[in-house]
Amino acid sequence: xxxxxxxxxxxxxxxxxxxxxxxxxxxxxxxxxxxxxxxxxxxxxxxxxxxxxxxxxxxxxxxxxxxxxxxxxxxxxxxxxxxxxxxxxxxxxxxxxxxxxxxxxxxxxxxxxxxxxxxxxxxxxxxxxxxxxxxxxxxxxxxxxxxxxxxxxxxxxxxxxxxxxxxxxxxxxxxxxxxxxxxxxxxxxxxxxxxxxxxxxxxxxxxxxxxxxxxxxxxxxxxxxxxxxxxxxxxxxxxxxxxxxxxxxxxxxxxxxxxxxxxxxxxxxxxxxxxxxxxxxxxxxxxxxxxxxxxxxxxxxxxxxxxxxxxxxxxxxxxxxxxxxxxxxxxxxxxxxxxxxxxxxxxxxxxxxxxxxxxxxxxxxxxxxxxxxxxxxxxxxxxxxxxxx
Ligand SMILES: Cc1cc2nc3c(=O)[nH]c(=O)nc-3n(C[C@H](O)[C@H](O)[C@H](O)COP(=O)(O)OP(=O)(O)OC[C@H]3O[C@@H](n4cnc5c(N)ncnc54)[C@H](O)[C@@H]3O)c2cc1C
Numbered sequence: 001x002x003x004x005x006x007x008x009x010x011x012x013x014x015x016x017x018x019x020x021x022x023x024x025x026x027x028x029x030x031x032x033x034x035x036x037x038x039x040x041x042x043x044x045x046x047x048x049x050x051x052x053x054x055x056x057x058x059x060x061x062x063x064x065x066x067x068x069x070x071x072x073x074x075x076x077x078x079x080x081x082x083x084x085x086x087x088x089x090x091x092x093x094x095x096x097x098x099x100x101x102x103x104x105x106x107x108x109x110x111x112x113x114x115x116x117x118x119x120x121x122x123x124x125x126x127x128x129x130x131x132x133x134x135x136x137x138x139x140x141x142x143x144x145x146x147x148x149x150x151x152x153x154x155x156x157x158x159x160x161x162x163x164x165x166x167x168x169x170x171x172x173x174x175x176x177x178x179x180x181x182x183x184x185x186x187x188x189x190x191x192x193x194x195x196x197x198x199x200x201x202x203x204x205x206x207x208x209x210x211x212x213x214x215x216x217x218x219x220x221x222x223x224x225x226x227x228x229x230x231x232x233x234x235x236x237x238x239x240x241x242x243x244x245x246x247x248x249x250x251x252x253x254x255x256x257x258x259x260x261x262x263x264x265x266x267x268x269x270x271x272x273x274x275x276x277x278x279x280x281x282x283x284x285x286x287x288x289x290x291x292x293x294x295x296x297x298x299x300x301x302x303x304x305x306x307x308x309x310x311x312x313x314x315x316x317x318x319x320x321x322x323x324x325x326x327x328x329x330x331x332x333x334x335x336x337x338x339x340x341x342x343x344x345x346x347x348x349x350x351x352x353x354x355x356x357x358x359x360x361x362x363x364x365x366x367x368x369x370x371x372x373x374x375x376x377x378x379x380x381x382x383x384x385x386x387x388x389x
Contacts, residue, residue: 022081079257
């Protein structure tokens with residue numbers, strides 16, 4: 001008898017609840033959202049009402065007080081159901097920046113609103129067009145003037161702004177020439193998008209390969225109240241890195257969900273599709289790549305849970321978060337390729353979802369951090385090799 005994929009684990013309660021919710025949003029739903037380049041409003045509403053979007057918020061603020069491990073299972077299950085967490089995952093990791101580094105007053109003001117679904121914190125603005133992955137060189141500045149900061153600069157690929165009320169912004173508050181280390185002198189702000197857009201902040205959507213709502217952003221003397229600074233001025237890069245570890249780990253879990261989806265889809269089709277009077281899966285040339293994709297996914301999943309456990313224990317998790325994201329994104333992309341190949345021509349038809357999920361999972365070779373930059377991190381920080389840039 002064949003195995004259930006993914007195999008049952010300690011998070012079965014969450015998995016069952018998510019499967020029941022996701023069952024209401026079938027393949028036709030996600031196909032429609034994708035073909036209309038729309039936003040899965042009904043799905044996100046249902047997730048919010050059921051409390052899953054507030055999973056990481058402590059119970060004293062109205063959330064469920066769960067850890068990154070459980071949040072990762074939520075993300076995995078959404079992708080495993082055939083859906084796309086990319087439309088909403090920002091809320092999970094951005095939350096951590098406020099929760100871990102925000103003041104008691106900020107937590108009290110924002111977290112209950114986010115937990116109830118009255119506010120959404122879906123966006124984080126880090127990437128810039130002229131500096132890309134070289135984040136410490138970013139050009140957007142925030143200059144303190146009395147009780148405000150005045151922001152000027154530009155960001156690119158900033159996702160979910162049109163479906164968010166708040167945005168985390170990383171900007172330079174001390175010029176690069178005046179800091180000892182280039183990672184110093186940047187700060188994190190919570191931007192109220194309703195106040196900002198049209199009053200110094202302009203948003204221009206970017207049409208793209210996946211149905212991912214993402215934008216160019218321009219700041220022209222945008223004023224942010226000084227009380228919206230998160231943590232200490234000048235230490236923002238550290239806070240963002242902590243958030244990025246959560247982001248990488250959650251995205252690893254999404255890739256695991258995708259990879260299991262592709263493996264299941266491929267094995268089912270390989271068992272049913274008859275060519276030359278036998279199931280195509282009887283040919284080792286078809287079966288072995290699916291087996292390979294499954295093995296790679298199982299291995300990547302172990303690193304994903306290790307990264308989650310370290311993050312939840314407030315231990316350094318940068319190495320494991322990066323490696324989990326690398327392994328899971330690689331496994332999901334290989335599984336996607338194998339699944340498409342197994343389906344032959346039918347893999348290209350919208351109705352089987354394979355081509356959509358194939359596009360969606362491809363993103364994670366590049367965002368939120370590209371594969372080369374993970375190699376670079378591992379070579380330098382784990383293996384002690386000379387820095388390449
Ligand atoms: C759909 C989408 C959504 C996104 N959402 C967000 C968001 O919400 N917020 C946000 O801040 N950003 C977001 N991003 C940006 C994303 O994080 C970046 O695209 C990603 O980090 C890569 O940066 P870049 O595009 O500037 O590539 P670049 O830094 O220009 O790099 C281009 C290529 O060169 C390689 N490269 C660069 N330097 C080196 C080196 N030293 N050694 C080896 N290889 C190198 C990279 O690996 C990459 O393959 C999003 C991107 C996409 C596509």
